[in-house]
Amino acid sequence: MNNMRNKRELSLKKFVLSNYIKIKLSSAIELGCGSGKDALWLSKKIGKKILAIDKEIKKNNDNKKIINVEADYFDVKKIAKYIKADNRYDLIYSSYSLCFNDKEQIINVLPFYFKKIKNGGTFYLLDFTSDEEIVSKRTNLWEIWFFDLIKKYFDHFEIRTKKVFEKEHGHTHRIFELVCFNPS
Ligand SMILES: C[S@@+](CC[C@H](N)C(=O)[O-])C[C@H]1O[C@@H](n2cnc3c(N)ncnc32)[C@H](O)[C@@H]1O
Numbered sequence: 001m002n003n004m005r006n007k008r009e010l011s012l013k014k015f016v017l018s019n020y021i022k023i024k025l026s027s028a029i030e031l032g033c034g035s036g037k038d039a040l041w042l043s044k045k046i047g048k049k050i051l052a053i054d055k056e057i058k059k060n061n062d063n064k065k066i067i068n069v070e071a072d073y074f075d076v077k078k079i080a081k082y083i084k085a086d087n088r089y090d091l092i093y094s095s096y097s098l099c100f101n102d103k104e105q106i107i108n109v110l111p112f113y114f115k116k117i118k119n120g121g122t123f124y125l126l127d128f129t130s131d132e133e134i135v136s137k138r139t140n141l142w143e144i145w146f147f148d149l150i151k152k153y154f155d156h157f158e159i160r161t162k163k164v165f166e167k168e169h170g171h172t173h174r175i176f177e178l179v180c181f182n183p184s
Helices: 012-018 037-043 076-080 103-114 144-153
Strands: 028-031 050-054 066-070 089-095 117-128 156-166 171-181
Touching (some): 012 117, 076 103, 103 117, 144 156
Parallel strands (some): 028 050, 028 089
Antiparallel strands (some): 156 171
16 A cells, blocks of 8 residues: 555556556456547557457557457456457456446456456556545445455455546546455
């Protein structure tokens, strides 16, 4: 936790660049990639492929390292077609997406992804804390049930909270960064 108490902003980019838990980046899955900006950035850092999933792929790209999958990421039957049964990933991440889903789905289906993370790999999440006011229609992940779920699958997790000013819309979000991992 101490290592995370610095002034850096919370973002996937800063997290990866901080080399905080020394993730060896070879493969990743993004849940809810939206415009795909994070996957695009990560593709320059990563050895193998990124599976970037979204219900609505906003922009197709011709980057050979990114496999865009237009699907509900909780539709694991469909997603399983893109993941070999024995494939494991270094990093599974999601930014401002998970909260737009039902609590039941999160509890029942998110573990499918947790089990796809390699030993020593990471689950990285950015989402909103309970006092977020702008995004009111959402499932609140800043609650015991969510952290109970995390504890079932990971030996270690660390959190930081922050207020982040979004220039594009001119308002401030209250967010948390969650980093979960098992030792290798
Ligand atoms: C607020 S946007 C965030 C996009 C991007 N991660 C970012 O940080 O800019 C949320 C995205 O999550 C996607 N999403 C939410 N739930 C999803 C689900 N169950 N399956 C696939 N995509 C989902 C939405 O379609 C949307 O593109």
